[in-house]
Every structure is written in C-alpha cells, then in structure tokens.
Amino acid sequence: METVSVIVPCFNEQETIPIYIKEMNKVMETLSDYPFEIVFIDDGSNDRTLDCIKSIHQKDGRYHYLSFSRNFGKEAAIYAGLQNVKGDYVAIMDVDLQDPPSLLVDMLHILKTEDIDNVATRRSTRKGESMIRSFLSRCFYKFINVISSVQIVNGARDFRLMKRSMVNAILMMSERNRFSKGLFEWVGFKTHWIEFENIQRSSGQTKWSLKQLFFYSLEGISSFSVQPLFLAFLLCGLLFSICIISIFYSFSISLFFLLNAFQFLCMGILGYYISKMYIEIKHRPIYIVKERSEENE
CATH class of the missing domain: 1.20.58 (Methane Monooxygenase Hydroxylase; Chain G, domain 1)
Known part of the structure; x- marks a missing residue:
C-alpha cells in the first residue's frame, strides 16, 4: 500500500502546533486509504515546541519527530526530513497553516491521475504582507531568474508533494549551502502548479526578519x-x-x-x-x- 509522508519544520511553534494537528487530522480522515507519517523537525526550539510534539506522538503514532541539538535553519530541517521519511509520496509544509493542509487532498489526486512527479504551490497574491517585503520578494525573483539558468516561479512555496523518485534525486545533492526552491527546479521532473491566495499565520509571528530574508536570497543567488x-x-x-x-x-x-x-x-x-x-x-x-x-x- 502506498504511503504519504509529511515533513513539518518547526522553530518555536508551540502555539501553532495544536491548530495544525486539528487540520491535519481532518486531511488524514479524508485520505483514510493512505497510511500517513507526519515528521516534525524541531529546529532547536527554545519554547515548548518539543514537549508539544512529544505529547502528540504519545497519543498518535502517526506523528513522529526529530529534534536538533541547536537551530540549524529551515533548509537543514527540510533536508533532515527528506533523509528520514519513508513514504512513496512526500510533502513539505509549514506548521503555521500558511500552507493549507486541505490542499493535500487535491495534490495527491493530481499526482495520482496525471503524468507528473511533483505538485507544487505558489501564492497568487501577497495580501496581508508588508509592502517592503512584497517589493523585495518580487525584485529577488526577477533578479535570480535573469542571472540563473534555473527558473524559480514567483511566489513559489516550499509546500509541495513529490513522488519518491524526485525525493531521491534531491537527496543526491548534499551541499551544505542549500536553497531548496532552486534544488526543486534544478533536478527537473514534471511539475503541476497550484495557486492560492496568501494566508496569514494561524498564530504567533513570522520567524523570518528582513535581514534573514536578505541573506537567504544571497544564498539562492550564489x-x-x-x-x-x-x-x-x-x-x-x-x-x-x-x-x-x-x-x-x-x-x-x-x-x-x-x-x-x-x-x-x-x-x-x-x-x-x-x-x-x-x-x-x-x-x-x-x-x-x-x-x-x-x-x-
């Protein structure tokens, strides 16, 4: 029987995890024919994130976790998740519900019925985001697509569902300086894009400052x-x-x-x-x- 794995990077998300669990349980009920494993990657959180995850794991064996010795960053968390999940289909998504779990139903259906390897998502709008963030983001995508042979879709999210063959290809690239949006495009494979409007965090505040986004953009360019x-x-x-x-x-x-x-x-x-x-x-x-x-x- 084909299985579905979901990688969920977390850093100081004690407030959002219970909300995410409720939404994810609804998805698993809808897709009850597929065994699920949800792997939380605790990226060195200093709040009660790990305790929350442990409690969930004790109640429901479908939820698993890895906890880092310190904060290594989201890219490291994504890579760790890809290395440790076992599913035939592998999803990456944020825990703050800016990546709607309900989309997984349509994403899996598309992946099963069409000749593609990857269902990816992009934001069609940036409603609710600050003007400076929106402007800098647009500039980044235009610039990197001009200077790079790898074309990255404007508004692309890390939220996607991949077949095992694509996951294995990504794992072949073990560089330390990682930029997953570029790696997803570099490996090739057929991609179907789903658009959705920008969604605000379910709780808490974003962990990405303008400074962090700037250096992350340099990472992608280099x-x-x-x-x-x-x-x-x-x-x-x-x-x-x-x-x-x-x-x-x-x-x-x-x-x-x-x-x-x-x-x-x-x-x-x-x-x-x-x-x-x-x-x-x-x-x-x-x-x-x-x-x-x-x-x-």
Missing part, C-alpha cells in the same frame, strides 16, 4: 549563478581601463573614491563565493539530531 563573479570580472576590467586613462587625464577626487568603492565591491563578491567554498570543503554535517521519537519507543 547557489545557482556565477554571474556575480562574471560581473566582478567586468568591473575589474573597467577599473583597469579607467586607471590607464587616468594616467593621461586629470580626474576629480570623487572619481577616486568611486573607483575604490568598485574595487571593494568586487572583493566582496569574490570573498562571498570563497566563503561558500570554505564551508563546503569542511564537510561538516548539515544538522545534528539530539533526539528522535523512535529512540523513546
């Missing part, structure tokens, strides 16, 4: 494009040409400072890529599991 390095090369060539010309002509002091700024920019771009290489070659584990549900059975 993971799937070397165009910034090419840009740095062009800028260095331009600076060299200007320096040669300046030997014969007099330039203002402001131009001197501008040239130095460009040089530091190029050094910064090169340094960022080198730092990513440094992290990769150390081969440290992507995550460390402190505790798992199977150990307490």
Whole structure:
C-alpha cells in the first residue's frame, strides 16, 4: 500500500502546533486509504515546541519527530526530513497553516491521475504582507531568474508533494549551502502548479526578519549563478581601463573614491563565493539530531 509522508519544520511553534494537528487530522480522515507519517523537525526550539510534539506522538503514532541539538535553519530541517521519511509520496509544509493542509487532498489526486512527479504551490497574491517585503520578494525573483539558468516561479512555496523518485534525486545533492526552491527546479521532473491566495499565520509571528530574508536570497543567488563573479570580472576590467586613462587625464577626487568603492565591491563578491567554498570543503554535517521519537519507543 502506498504511503504519504509529511515533513513539518518547526522553530518555536508551540502555539501553532495544536491548530495544525486539528487540520491535519481532518486531511488524514479524508485520505483514510493512505497510511500517513507526519515528521516534525524541531529546529532547536527554545519554547515548548518539543514537549508539544512529544505529547502528540504519545497519543498518535502517526506523528513522529526529530529534534536538533541547536537551530540549524529551515533548509537543514527540510533536508533532515527528506533523509528520514519513508513514504512513496512526500510533502513539505509549514506548521503555521500558511500552507493549507486541505490542499493535500487535491495534490495527491493530481499526482495520482496525471503524468507528473511533483505538485507544487505558489501564492497568487501577497495580501496581508508588508509592502517592503512584497517589493523585495518580487525584485529577488526577477533578479535570480535573469542571472540563473534555473527558473524559480514567483511566489513559489516550499509546500509541495513529490513522488519518491524526485525525493531521491534531491537527496543526491548534499551541499551544505542549500536553497531548496532552486534544488526543486534544478533536478527537473514534471511539475503541476497550484495557486492560492496568501494566508496569514494561524498564530504567533513570522520567524523570518528582513535581514534573514536578505541573506537567504544571497544564498539562492550564489547557489545557482556565477554571474556575480562574471560581473566582478567586468568591473575589474573597467577599473583597469579607467586607471590607464587616468594616467593621461586629470580626474576629480570623487572619481577616486568611486573607483575604490568598485574595487571593494568586487572583493566582496569574490570573498562571498570563497566563503561558500570554505564551508563546503569542511564537510561538516548539515544538522545534528539530539533526539528522535523512535529512540523513546
């Protein structure tokens, strides 16, 4: 019998977990012909998230958990989930109900009846999101799709349901600097997209600050494009040409400072890529599991 696994990354979500459980139980009742395993990945929470998950696991064996030794980030949580689930169909979704569990019913039906490997979701609107977040998000998707050969759908969510073959392909890529939205597209496979309007969190506040989103966007750009390095090369060539010309002509002091700024920019771009290489070659584990549900059975 085909099984369904659901990966649910969690970081300080003690308020949202009980609400999520109620909605997920409704889905499993609707899809009662399919055995489910729901795996919570506790990403080093410092509230009662792990206690909530443990309590749920004791009452319902379909719910499992992995608990990290510290906060390794959502990307590490997704990877840990993919490594540890066993289902023929694997879903990734947030616990705050911004990814509606009820969509899993339609997603599984589409995956079973159409010649596709992956049902993914995207937000058709950003209603309720701040203007600055919406603007920066649109800029990011436009920019990365210009400089990268991997095209990422605007508004794409991590929420998706995949066949085992696609999951196995993703697991073949074990890099430390991960950007799952890009990895999902890079491996290929046929994708069906479902759109839904932006949904506010069921409880609590978002864990993603603008600073974190900025560095996450840099992660995506550096993971799937070397165009910034090419840009740095062009800028260095331009600076060299200007320096040669300046030997014969007099330039203002402001131009001197501008040239130095460009040089530091190029050094910064090169340094960022080198730092990513440094992290990769150390081969440290992507995550460390402190505790798992199977150990307490």
